[in-house]
Amino acid sequence: MFLRNLGLLINATMTYTPPLLLAALGSCFSERSGVVNIGIEGMMTIGAFVGAAMALTCGNPWIAFLVGGLAGALFGLLHAMACVSFQADQTISGTAINFLAPGLAVFLCKAIYDGSSDTPAVDISAKLPKVFDGIFPVGSFWDNVLSNYSVAYLSLVLVAVIWFVFYKTRFGMRLRAVGESPEACDTLGINVYRLRYICVILSGFLAGLGGAYITLATVSQFRPIVIVGQGFMAISAVIFGKFKPQGALLACLLFGFCNGVKVLATSSNVVSPNLISMIPYIVTILALVLFVGTARVPAANGKPFQKAK
């Protein structure tokens, strides 16, 4: 019984964590390169819609997943243009994207699907595959733990990859340097603009993937409220994780775990589900107060950089 419950808990955790984690990894790229991106929320929403629409059109979940990411990347490009080329206030640009992208998603949805703000359900064949489905007996511990969608585990692998990129490669070293001192990088011949463009577009891409994951794996259709708030939770995870990919992973797992507890506790029907739903947020605040403390924000974060002419 305990094992089975543990299995369910891990299952619930791993259902909630991946989209959040993908978006949080995106946010890491942007924030560490010195561009605040609160548009993650909008980028996830457009990714969620485009992912679902593509799956409905072409039937291939992987293409749909990728195109969902590209839709997010497109808004990343917009954010980069405003923040990098035009030195816009990054919060304002991000706010704009949080109106533009979800607005466009629902607008397109209504335009394509006969005025409905929800897409039809994505067929199971067009959904992201479950890797270990059917190998273990249904409802057993290992079935619960491993039957999750393949991307759930890919997102964990991605953390390792991005950690490697951040701390071991030339690109990662420059990325971190640009977020601390773009002026120094500029004098060393590093193209600050290009690097920030890449990072912000990547952040949109990953956020878009996170959004598409929700419509292609967990929810299987686009609805206007399918994302609401998760982008902001991803940003919180990054601040919580001190702007490190591995830190963001821990924060996302914590959020996911609390959510898992919430799902299980809600089904037991003892306490009001609304009170239980507060747990992840209260735990986050408590964890910050008790353990984590102040995060060191990248020194150049939020400051537009203008190259001298």
Next chain:
Amino acid sequence: MSNTKEKTKNSFGTKILHGNLLYTLISILVGFVVGAILLQAAGISAGEAYGKLVTGVFGKPKFIVWAIVYASPIILTGLSVAFSFQTGVFNIGAEGQYVVGTLAACIVGVFVKVPAVIHVPLCLIAAALAGGLWSMIVAVLKVKRGINEVLSFIMFNWIAYYLSNYVVNIPAVHKEGGGEATKDILESATMLIRSESLQEVLGAGASYNIFVAVIAAVVIAFILNRTTLGYKLKAVGFNRHAAEYGGINSNREIMTAMSISGALAGMGGACQLMGMGMRISQFSSQESFGFQGITVALIGSTNPIGCIFAGLFYGAMKYGGTKLSLVNAPSEIVDIIMGTIIFFIAIAHVFKRLLLSYAGNKKAKGEGGAK
């Protein structure tokens, strides 16, 4: 002395070029153009949709009244965000403060039995206190424990959201028989206009919540520009090191600023409840009044008086947007237009530079002959 007149004329032109209004108006124009292109691309007549937007708001006096009623809570959340910007914090938590404000006003509005003259202010005060307190907790976390306020604001938005849903479902508060909502607030707690002759002109649902918003904006403008409190808050917001050097206790002022900002958002919630909603329904997603407040603050150039106009604009767009389905145009076009406007406001300094250098060149050419 003889060219004084010339000078004032010049400075008027320069003032416009240096101010924000011109660029806001340009951004609004661009927003509508982008919206029109999208509508046309989706096979919807932009003329028809915009026509509906205009007649939907200005078609009848009661439409205008409703647009204003819609605007009032957003003016207040906009004011909340604008005030936070002016004092150096980004209040992304107006959403949560708005929700707890609504909640406090609702509880006082349902359970306290006093005459309207007392009841309405009482509800407003309760909402302001609740919103202020909600924001103050975040301020304390920031000041005492160094916790990033953007993060805690987002958490508190969600806690407020579920708190509201929890309260809605408490049997004593819950509406008897059906409906996922609270009981209606007592008649004495509403801001509805009760004069029948006025109702005939303004429509049945007319309320005077706009006056709360306008008075709040004027008071905030006065505080920011003419009082020592505003001086302190702004000094801390712009440069807390210099403020501390000047003997201002920056931690205390940050807490004051965030509390005031929260109180404004809380009052926004009360205005929505007492002027429009009458009860709180169970949320299925965040209501976004707080996020809309960010837009209002930006369109209003973070100026309190500017927020009144920006809020009215947004209120009208929002109210008009509800009628777009009548012409089969998605109401989300409003979000797209608003998003585009903010985006162009974000890069407005680029236009400003271009226009100023153009004006500068023209002036230089004009003076070139004389020199």
Next chain:
Amino acid sequence: MGRESHVDLSKTVIAMHDIVKKFGDFVANDGINLTVHKGEVHAILGENGAGKSTLMNVLYGLYHPTSGYIEVNGNKAAIDSPEKAIELGIGMVHQHFMLVQPFSVTENIILGMEPVKGLTVDLKSAREQVIELSQRYGLQVDPDAKIEDISVGMQQRVEILKVLYRGADILILDEPTASLTPQEIGELIEIIGHLTKDGKSIILITHKLKEIKASADYCTIIRQGKYIQTVNVAEVNEDQLAAMMVGRDVTFKVDKKEQKPGEDALVVKNLHGKDYRNVEILKGLDITVRKGEIVGLAGVDGNGQTELVEIITGLRKGTEGSVMIHGKEVFGKTPREIFEAGITSIPADRQKHGLVLQFSVADNLILQNFGEEEFSSHGILKRDAIQKKATELIEKFDVRPRGSEGKPAGQLSGGNQQKVIIAREITNDSELLIAVNPTRGLDVGAIEYVHKYLVEQRNKGKAVLLVSFELDEIMSLSDEIKVIFDGKIVGSVPGRDANENELGLMMAGGGAHE
């Protein structure tokens, strides 16, 4: 001090011709010529704002010249980016260090030209290369230390290594001695010797005449963006150089009447305190300033000066000790209470502590006094009175442009910003004044103004504590010089007996005597 010259006049490495650089209407460089040979140390001399840094940024590809051209090793070169400059063998050490604080020394040196092994940055071989380079040119650094943990002197060596790592043959050093001790300056001059011997050319931007005499072969003088002339350093003396720089004869002496100091205004005893990293930086410091004297606090940046002033004025909490102002204990009190005890200060960083740049000049002038009856009642500001006061002070202290009461302070020039602060502080009229680097970044005219004002305060019988990294400033103004090192006062000399070498030795922690 005999120095060996390594100039090879047959090889011209840099030739800049008629360089003009405009920013909008402002002409920063107006037809400047510069020729540098192999193995040469070429100084560029000019006041703050004369256009030295602009010229070097043009040479380094950070700015594009409006007109004029550059030849490198005899070939015309379009240097449109630092990358191009690096490629051509030009390297620059900026006045404000361009370092990534949380990165290690090695990482900073290789950034932008990282050796790669497979997919990863090869930090191991990079580290070896750094050690090799640092030994070859006698530039001692710790390759694994983080920048935020090392001294200013070492940071500068990192900057030089960065340039050498890129294989530069022409090094531009922009005000390299700004925050070094005389001994460290001596070491730098030695390093410059090593480099030129190796065939490198050095362009040295400075306004310090002594250093030019000690290290340079040739000197080009720039005044208000214009080329004045190039001289052989061996053939001119310091006074001549100064006159060329300023365009008139200058006296560096300040008139100071003899007077006996009065009672104690500031008494600091056994002060302990921590810096922003929570490391103990003040370790039992004692200092006393009496009325009618200027006490100069000399020392290298980072030995506790900033923290001392912040604790005295209440911006930072000390851990133990005593601070008495006019006989009143203020240790641990708030900035407000300390201000009211009778102290004013000209802060080190005028843009950080001195002014709210977004506020109007008028609002900045009441930063400590907005709550007083003159400017507000019952919490409401008296706008007319504030305006009137501003107009009066702008006139009295010659803040330019006139009529800038309503202008944001950020729009004024550095010198005028400083005048706004001085106007405010002098109006507060307290018996004790603390000035921290009051002339940093100002031009000669403004410096004279500030010095005159400080001495005037002293002559009026006020107590002045002058904290400065400019030893010359301390020596010419102080009645008493105290040297701070490692959080303590390590030496005390009467101003008239001060000897630069002796002070320098104490600043570096050697030869302490009480």
